[in-house]
Amino acid sequence: MPLTVDALLGLRDLRLTLVAGEAGRDRVVEAAHVSELARPGEWLRGGELLMTAGLVLPTDPDSCRAFVRDVVGGGAAALAFGVGHGQPHRQPPAGLVTAAEEAGLPLLVVPDEVPFIAVTKAVFAALAAEDRRALEHTVEVQRRLTVAATAGGLPEILAVWLDATGRAAVVTDLLGRELAAVGAAAPALVAAGRTVLDAVGAQGLLGSASLAVDGLTVAVQPIGARRLRGHLLLTRAPQPRLGTLDAALVSLLTLELERRLLADEPRRRAGAEAVARVVAGLPEDQVGPVLAAAGLSAPRVRGLAVAARPGEAADLAADLALVLPGGLVRWSGDTVEALAAGEADATALLDRFAPGRAAGIGAPLRPGAAAVSLRQARALLATSARLGRPAEAGEHSTSRLLLSLGPPELLAAFADTALAPIDAADPGGQLLATLRTWLDANGAWDVTAHRLGVHRHTVRNRVDRIERLTGRDLATATARHELWLALEARGALAHAAVTA
Template sequence: MPLTVRDLLAIPSLRLHLVAGGAGLGRVVEAAHATENTRPASWLEGAEVVMTNGLLLSADDIDCAAYVDQLDGGKAAALIVGVGSGLPLQAVPTALIHHAERVRLPLLVSPAGVPFASITRAVFVARASEERRLLERTLRTQRRLSAAAASSDGLAGLLSSWFQATGSGVAVCDAAGRLLGAAGTDGPTLLEDAAPVIDTVALHGLRGSGGGDLACGKVVVQPLGTARLRGFVVLLDADSAEARLLISVLVSLLSVELERRHLADEPQRRRRAAILARLFHPDITAEQAQALLRTADVPSGAVRAVAVQASGEPVELAADLALAVPGGLARLTGGTVELVVAEELDTSAVLRRFAPGRPAGIGPAVAPQHAALSLRQAVALLSSSVELGRPVSAAEAGSVRLLLSLGSPATLAAFADTVLAPLDAADPDGELTETLRVWLETNGSWAESSALLGLHRHTVQNRIEKVARLTGRQQDRAEDRVDLWLALTARAVGLPCSPQRK
């Protein structure tokens, strides 16, 4: 147990006695510091026993109050005043006793025959003994944790041993956030509460760690894995000295356990890759496709294929994505990881965590027997993903915005400015431009445009005719209308605009 003021008071050789602040005897003592400074707060780190002979200490009530508040503000553990023959103080000032009692600061008296060095030495010896006992307990607990990790109980035994030794609740999840085991706490609830912290730690991989005070208590989150991220451990209220010393041991043992599980899952990953190959067969029937999905525990409704360009460690990337998606339907083909996932899965979120920065194509949702068709479209989108630097889905593949974003920003900006420059000069308030945009979006409907703009139909017609005169693009020519629409859209997607339109 840590040294407290009560323990210090009980050491016979020091002959200390309490005169005030008995309510604070349970305060932990980390050090002893002798000083005659009457403003010691800035020199304290907390949990120190402050010792003074009262050389500069006034018996005035205001001065005593200020001095005690300084000690309280510096989180001192106690105040020891030396009194007696040959010392500045023959007795502790009454005002000092009063104010120490006010803030519950233990105030102890040291007789003249006991040097402060003896008190300092006693604190040091007690702290050293406690640290030695803590180290011995930690080593015994470390051996128990190692034995539990090597036993047939595996993860469950390791987590149970941790909780029994430290009293700290613990939960372990895989890299996708799925619970693998817990002890001393409700695992699903703890993971749900700590999800924002886990997401933040995940951004930094094995180099990250995090924590915070949550509704469930104080949590610490550490990543698990040796070479790659395999999961996370969440610790609840791991504040004891023993727990803090053992966290690194627990992380190491859990990392080894998750690596062992990863290797043991290799046959399962090969089986899922074989299922995926059968699902992509061109002659598969609806019944066969649904049966394969049921085998992989994937909902047999609409599915979509995903293609991710792999580099560096493609096998590991395929394993990571197989772990991340329900059903684990993933395989490595050449330099591409191919997946099939249920339509409702947030594919973009999976790619952000497990394949950040990698080109990826997301195919359309299709019936299971048409998964190969979705895959072809996903693979075809990889080149667009390389250009854009982000995953591209089939839903946006045919959009004008995607086509515009693939072009050179400078070229597209020049095109937009060339088409719209006459309007920029003649229409500083943007009335003509806004009318043109609404008119094009309503497919040239005068009635709908006037209703949306709150203008008379003739006003809309006059403005569109003025646009035609200024730009040289006629309202009845499809090619001219497309030019105007593309120019407006190029600016809408965030390309550099002309100085007049900033």
């Protein structure tokens, strides 16, 4: 237990008495200091038992209040006033007692026969004893945690932690998903942690945070040996001395998550083998069962390819295998390839776990066409390196990616040349909107009319007008293709402007 004012009053040899500030009995005393300065507050660091005989203290009420304000401002836990034979005062000045009571500052009287040095020694002896008890407690808790780690896993470790410290704790994986939790405050820890986990996780093993949310102070610590494996969310230690236990808990949790990663190695190998078989040309009717046997069962799958940094491919592959939904990952040289569920937000995951690396993302396709999606991903690596971001294949995106590789001024000139007559005749863009919808509908009048909410004759009239303005016969594939490319070029320019 920490040394409180009440515990200090209980030391019989000191014979201290409390004459003011009864409400502050539970204040923690962290040091003892003697001062006869009129303004000692600036020399304090907080938590001190400040002792004085009042040699220079004026006794009028205003001066006493100013002195108490200065002591309280310095963070003193309590004020001890020496009285008796040879001292300036036989009892504390009434103004000092009143001021201490008003400020809630515990005011203790030190009798004449007890020198200040005796109080100082008693305080530091009590603090040393508390440090020894804290160390013994730390060693005992570490032993119990180690036993739990060797005999069980995350739930067992956290159960011992809660029993030994009373502090809530939550362990999350790389994506912030809860792996284990203990304590009534665990849901609040998770809610608070969500606000900083992404930012902290981006710093890897160097990332940590402490934040206060709704009166709850939450510490966020990274878990992992060579690479980040997850995070530990903890309520704050009630005493700084007990904070050393946090490091022990992080170490044991690191061992547990690394052990889990090692135990998962056979599954990752099976996933890598499945990807290799797909790349090697597995018959389409066999791809689905092979992927399902390796843990990827999804109506759509997509391929990913990432250019790892030298020597990083194995670790990056392990990270992606952990975070990609149903992820099957292999690496060869400095290239990491993966197959994942089609609904995965691959761009967001790559931005977080492979930032700054060239990456291609294939289109979500049926399992039998997984090899096609992987080929798309590999083919987009060069494009990604050029764009400085992951390149994704999808509806219209491939053409826009190709178009975006050209100089912007050339694209703009091409688009304007083809579409300028329409722009001039229809500044509101109604004709261009009709043209885009009609081309997307493959020239179907009724479909276009339905999508635009107009009559089919209106669509015909607008398309006829576009033909007259551009001088192109839209019954020919060549004319349609040129106008479609012009629209795609403008789309590529707009997309590049938004993502720049």
